[in-house]
Amino acid sequence: MVNDYQRFELGSKLTDEQREHFERHGFLHFANFIDERQVATLIEASKAVERQWVAEAREKVNGVPIRYGRDLDGSKIVQRFAFANLYDQRLANFLDDPRFNLLFELIGRDDVRIGTHEKDGMVLNHYVHGPDSEFSRLGWHTDGLRDIFLGTRLQPLLNVGVHLSTLGTEHGGLRLLPGTHRQSIWQMLFRKRYFIDHREDPREVAIVPRAGDLTVHDGRLWHRVAQSTQTGEASRRRVIYIPVVSGPYAPKHEASPTPLYQRLAKLSK
Template sequence: MSKLNLPPFTLGETITPEQRQFFNKNGVIVFRNFIHPETVKLFISEVERIEKEWLAEGRDKVNGVPLKFGQDEAGNPMIQRMCFLSQYSTALHEFLQDPRLQAVVDLLQPYEGRIAEIEKDGLILNHYIRTPNSKFSQMGWHTDSPRDIFLGQRIMPMLNVGIHLNPTPYENGGLRVIPGTHKQGIFKMLFRKKYFVDNDPDKHEIGFDMNAGDLSVHDGRLWHRAQQSPFVGEASRRRVMYVPVVTGKYMPKNANSKTPFYHRFISKVNI
């Protein structure tokens, strides 16, 4: 278990050969200062506005995908996992049109990829905070690939693109990955770890120092988890938005979409 000293990559409108080589080897890459501090504040404001509206109306799912609830330090209800956020925010929708994000799609070559704004769970927010009543302070080991199996299709290449809204030094927990596991066989992809239940550190895992405004990209076949913060309360807060980049059949969701089976399973796991 160690911290990876990342190259100071920045993302323009094309992926450089060095960036592609790094990603192909490790299955993960981080681009620094992808959005400005003012944009970070705007996105946090938009998320808080949507959360307030959804709590007021008693919403418990969006497009068939359940929301995940918890409580803050004061015992107030909060939504710790939100989905399809760009459908409720012009600013977030416009962000997904950023040409630099289209450059990220290029990492899926030779497959044709697309930003899944209304597929899968759309643009999500994972809001980790460690309090006595929080339901979401960590996430166990998993890959993002088995959902394809639950949907009755073969595993397709995909990316998960993370927009980090809080500074998260390595020591404060956060993203952990086992580099290179995006090239593993199907057996190890399904059985190397106990999905979402196993939170134990792996001797091969690496973590990162993340800054607010950084962009992370990981291959969906990569084993990864979110390490719990050693702190409690505000010092433990981590907000990360993720949007999937997918290949294969176009599968949009709407208000009439059914809840996928894997979400029913995840809701029963204390993560």
């Protein structure tokens, strides 16, 4: 496992060095994207959505199952939010940050956009490693699997992560296989067993963020979320993922069916 890799600052535009790093490795890590106040605002917004969904006993959002679990005190919590931006104005407003648009050139097409109503919208993952947690890790997968399962053409996709917790490698978190965004479709489908394979890969890079950092990775890149070796409060971590999409506009709605890949993802606990 590698945790020593190049980190950047996001300025008014992407640099040649940043573009070359992304083309070669399939990911970028930008430090200090947002400050502590903004981190706190996003966490509080997620808690407001959580209170609403728990009170409503809501099961799905636009066909995507809500993943519930139990916090360390036994209270019911949401551990995976989909389309969270549709339920709190603070989360919706965050997507208007013009710096997200700087990433569009990594796809390099005219139809690139933030998927506010597509894929799973703004996803917020709340991991905690406790006895009643339902979401403490996620096995190897690629984000492009969604297009394949839906029977559509694989479209360029970026997964943009806004990290709300400061992590060390002992806290688990995002693991990437650099360069796998340039693999064949066969390798994208069969390099690893989707969602049920959690084994460490000697070539993987461990993303080690501070709260407020931003990462972006190509949707074809193999990645996983490692379980924290810590338990209890030390294991708690939150991260927002925002899809940057291209291709035909494909919004979801309350009558949208639950895709098969969501059922496979449920295998991870």
